[in-house]
Amino acid sequence: MAGSRSPRLSRESVMRAALQLLGEVGIDGLSTRRLAERLGVQSPTLYWHFRNKGELLAAMAEAIMRERHRQPLPAPGQSWQAWFIANAHSFRQALLEYRDGARLHAGTRPRGEVFGDVEAKLGVLVDAGFAPAQAIELLLAVSRFVVGWVLEEQAAPAAAPVTGEAPDAARYPLAAQGWAALAEESADQVFDRQLRLFVAGAEAMAGQSRGAG
Structure with a gap:
């Protein structure tokens, strides 16, 4: 054999x-x-x-992350918030560089040496005031957000990657107003702003972890 x-x-x-x-x-x-x-x-x-094919797909996903997704620790003086946002942007770009990159990554789990990268990121967040469990939850939440976002991007028509068809303004005035505002921005801009919602919520969570309650 x-x-x-x-x-x-x-x-x-x-x-x-x-x-x-x-x-x-x-x-x-x-x-x-x-x-x-x-x-x-x-x-x-x-x-x-x-x-098996599953093992091959997992190796492909790891290769994309290793080579396309830059995972530096915060630069001297860089806040955890700025690092967190930059890291998520890099993750998204890595998935976008390959056809069906998000579908390939979806469902994968850390294994082997990948845990070294995870541990380093957790260390940044724990140093910022998060409990280890909170830090894991935050990384998991933003990871699934990014994968879901790119799944939508890679499935959507190139002409309207964020909003799609606009609603009827006469019947749905609030939705139409919101759609129109989003349509004026790039997918990068909308993605960045939504990342900042994660940061705002996480800042409140970290504050609670340091409190008496």
């Missing part, structure tokens, strides 16, 4: 080919059969490197 492993392939080369194929056919078209054809091997050969 060992002799059947293709000398041309490695775990890395399989994963890189899968990322390239993702860009061409999307996640729905990404199959082990198609990937094997791209690599010039039989499908069972891939299982020398990845036990």
Whole structure:
């Protein structure tokens, strides 16, 4: 059995080919059969490197985060709030760089060395006054917000990535007014403002954690 492993392939080369194929056919078209054809091997050969498709998808998602998502700790003098917002922007951009990037990432969980990045981020928030459980909740909440936001962006028409079709102003005047205001801004601007809602709520939560109650 060992002799059947293709000398041309490695775990890395399989994963890189899968990322390239993702860009061409999307996640729905990404199959082990198609990937094997791209690599010039039989499908069972891939299982020398990845036990199943789920493991391959998880490795692809980790590669995108490792290479496209910058995860620096706050610069000297930078507030946790500014770092938190910048980090979320970077996460969003990393997902947007790949076709179906958000769908690929959705459902993944930290594992292995990824916990080192998580621990460093938790340390920043704990130093800012959050309890460890609160810090985890905040990271989880913003992560799911970003993934959900990008899922919508990658599924929406390019012409209206945030608001879509405007409501009838005569029947829905409040909605129409809000839609019109959002339509004047870019998706980046709306995303940034909504991130700041997280920060505002988190600041109140951190204050409570330091209180007597």
